[in-house]
Amino acid sequence: MDVEASDACCVIVAAESDSSDIMPFLHGFRRIIFEYQPLVDEILRAVGIRDPEQPEVSVASESYLVGDGDRFAALNELLEKLSQSAFYKEGVSCSLLKVAELGSVPAAAILLQNGADLSFEDPVTYYTALHIAVLRNQPDMVELLIQSGADINKRDRIHESSPLDLASEEPERLPCLQRLLQLGADVNAADRNGKTALLHALASSDGVQIHNIENIRLLLEGGSDVKATTKDYDTVFTCIIFLLGETVGSDIEEAKLINHFCFQVTQLLMAHGADPSDCPSHESLTHTCLKNFKIHFPLLRFLLESGASYNCSQHGPSCWSGCHIVLDRLCSYLGSCEDCDSVDLLQKAECALDLMVAHSPHIKLPRNFEINTASCKNHAEKVTALQHSLKQMEQSFPTLKHLCRVYIRQRLWPWPVDVKVKALPLPDRLKWYLLLNHTASCSNEEDL
Numbered sequence: 485m486d487v488e489a490s491d492a493c494c495v496i497v498a499a500e501s502d503s504s505d506i507m508p509f510l511h512g513f514r515r516i517i518f519e520y521q522p523l524v525d526e527i528l529r530a531v532g533i534r535d536p537e538q539p540e541v542s543v544a545s546e547s548y549l550v551g552d553g554d555r556f557a558a559l560n561e562l563l564e565k566l567s568q569s570a571f572y573k574e575g576v577s578c579s580l581l582k583v584a585e586l587g588s589v590p591a592a593a594i595l596l597q598n599g600a601d602l603s604f605e606d607p608v609t610y611y612t613a614l615h616i617a618v619l620r621n622q623p624d625m626v627e628l629l630i631q632s633g634a635d636i637n638k639r640d641r642i643h644e645s646s647p648l649d650l651a652s653e654e655p656e657r658l659p660c661l662q663r664l665l666q667l668g669a670d671v672n673a674a675d676r677n678g679k680t681a682l683l684h685a686l687a688s689s690d691g692v693q694i695h696n697i698e699n700i701r702l703l704l705e706g707g708s709d710v711k712a713t714t715k716d717y718d719t720v721f722t723c724i725i726f727l728l729g730e731t732v733g734s735d736i737e738e739a740k741l742i743n744h745f746c747f748q749v750t751q752l753l754m755a756h757g758a759d760p761s762d763c764p765s766h767e768s769l770t771h772t773c774l775k776n777f778k779i780h781f782p783l784l785r786f787l788l789e790s791g792a793s794y795n796c797s798q799h800g801p802s803c804w805s806g807c808h809i810v811l812d813r814l815c816s817y818l819g820s821c822e823d824c825d826s827v828d829l830l831q832k833a834e835c836a837l838d839l840m841v842a843h844s845p846h847i848k849l850p851r852n853f854e855i856n857t858a859s860c861k862n863h864a865e866k867v868t869a870l871q872h873s874l875k876q877m878e879q880s881f882p883t884l885k886h887l888c889r890v891y892i893r894q895r896l897w898p899w900p901v902d903v904k905v906k907a908l909p910l911p912d913r914l915k916w917y918l919l920l921n922h923t924a925s926c927s928n929e930e931d932l
Contacts, residue, residue, distance in 0.1 A: 523575025528582055530559040531591040559594055577604035584613040584629065587622035592629070602634040610641045618647045621656055623663040636669050644675040645684075652685035652703060655696040665706045672708060678715045682708035686723040690730075691745030692738055701752055710758035720753050721760060721769040728772060728780060747783055754790055754898065761793040765804050770794070774809040774836075778817055781832045788839040790898035801850040807874055810836050811855045815867055819859035826863060837870060838920045845890055847877045889918055 569575065580600040583591045592613075596602070605612055614634045617625040626647070630636050639646050648669040651661035665671065674680045679687075682703045689696055704710070710720050724746045731739040750769065754760065760769035770792050773784035788794060794806030801808075814833040818826055841847055855871050857864040882890075896904040905918045 520569075520571035520575040520578060523569060523571060524578050524582065527559070527575065527579040527595075531579075531583060531588060533582065533586060533588070533591075559591065573599060573601060574604070577601040578606075580604065580613045581606055581611075581616055584617040584622065584625050585620050587617070587620065587625050589624050589628050592625060593632075596628075596632050602629060602632060603638075605641070612638055612640070614638060614647050615640055615645070615650060618650045618657060618660045618664070621660055623659040626660050626663050627667065630667050636664065636667060637673050639675060644677075646670075646673060646675075646681070648673070648681040649675070649679075649684045652681040652699050653688040653694075653696070655694065655699060658696075658698055658702070661699055661702055665702065671703060671706045672712065674712065678713060679718075680708065680712045682710075682720065683712055683714060683718065686720060686749070687718075689723060689727075689745065689749070691727055691742035695745070697745070697748050697752070700749060704752055704756045708756075710753055710756050717764075717767065719762075719767050720758055721750075722767060724750060724769055725767070725772050728776070728783075732779065743780075743783070747786060750783065750786070751790075751899070754787075754792070759792075759797055760787055761795070761797040763796050763798040763803060765796070768796070768804075770806070771796075771804055771809070774806050775813060777810060777813060777832055777836055778829060781836070784836060785839065786899050788836070788843065789901045791843075791894070794840040794843055795848055801848050805848075805850045805853070806840050807837060807847070808850055808853060808855070810840075811867060811871055815855060815857055815860045818861055818863050818867075830863065830866060834870065835920070837874065841874075841877060841886075842889055842893055842920055845882045845887055847874060849874060849878050885917075892918060 576595055576598060577600045580592060580595045580602075581604070583595060592600075600613075602614070603612060606616070609615075611619070612634065614626065614629045614636070615638070617629060637646050637648070646669070648661070648664050648671065651657045651664055671682075672680055682700065685696055685699045685703060688694055689700075713719050727742050727746055731742050734742070750760065761771070762768055765771040770784070770787050773780040773787060774794075777784050795801040796803035810833050814829060817829050821829060853871070853875060855867060857867050860867050893901055893905075902919055905915055908915065908918075910918075
């Protein structure tokens with residue numbers, strides 16, 4: 485280290501003796517400026533880093549920085565000199581935060597060897613070096629810090645976010661997410677509100693700006709609990725239900741992106757055991773799609789073809805019934821639609837009901853299965869006929885043909901059942917029966 489750096493150390497030590505006498509009340513961010521910021525500046529310059537929050541330094545003060553070997557030798561020498569400082573611990577620990585942000589693993593290793601505290605928190609954000617390394621997507625730094633003893637599940641004091649929570653929230657942080665899971669992060673650890681990393685990943689998604697499907701996939705493959713629920717009763721489907729609501733009245737392209745995102749995430753969640761038909765109804769994705777089958781029919785069809793219950797999976801049709809909801813909503817839609825829309829609405833309703841009928845050997849209806857057809861305009865007879873047909877099925881023994889269709893379709897779950905049916909070595913007429921005689925408007929897979 486040259487004379488200038490040595491002089492700087494003397495100035496720092498002298499300044500400390502003054503500040504400790506006249507400013508004992510300082511804390512937090514002000515302590516950095518008045519007490520140990522000069523140490524941090526010197527350490528960063530020795531590493532070859534300029535703190536972006538600090539003013540430019542002269543070329544002369546950096547003249548001793550040459551190659552990496554010389555630079556780190558100079559850093560070791562500087563740290564030895566500064567070790568006599570009263571604020572050495574804070575200075576070297578704060579420097580670790582800056583180095584972690586930029587991902588300089590060799591410099592971080594030297595700082596750790598010279599006493600940097602892994603639990604030291606940024607006085608403004610209260611993040612540790614590990615949190616900062618994740619935020620800046622520095623997976624090698626993440627590994628060094630954890631192997632050096634950093635708490636892999638440490639939560640910050642402000643938001644209670646763990647490193648895994650932060651890694652799950654942005655697609656750019658996927659490398660850090662992978663590294664954290666490999667190093668043993670608790671994938672189901674929750675904050676004080678019950679929010680896990682998976683719920684963080686889902687809540688941060690909007691299907692347009694953030695496309696973190698791979699983050700969600702990785703968390704699920706790592707063992708994330710799909711039944712996790714926050715203290716506010718948010719589930720893995722809460723954000724999807726919210727996003728589906730955002731598509732109403734939105735731009736066509738934006739709605740398409742959101743729908744595609746919701747479909748992909750739902751497919752992942754169901755593949756790992758999530759139940760979209762659970763109670764309460766406002767947290768049930770199936771219930772949401774049934775109530776809005778006009779808009780969300782492709783997703784509803786996917787749910788039913790993947791084995792989702794068309795009634796409340798916890799309490800049965802006495803809680804809520806898919807058949808009742810569809811017919812009730814059909815009447816509401818028909819009462820306010822143009823004649824040209826009524827054909828499409830009837831086709832979708834019939835298609836949804838067919839999927840429910842083909843779901844199980846016996847159709848399950850609520851006890852008082854009555855539909856008010858007063859608002860159906862000219863289609864009251866059609867709705868009444870659908871209702872009567874369902875009641876007859878419930879009261880009759882299932883036919884052998886129906887049982888065979890149910891059995892075969894269940895063996896072909898999950899989605900896409902239609903593609904699997906078409907691949908079967910069966911006559912076309914039997915395939916058509918297994919396909920539920922869907923119309924083109926009801927089987928448009930591009931909508932998914």
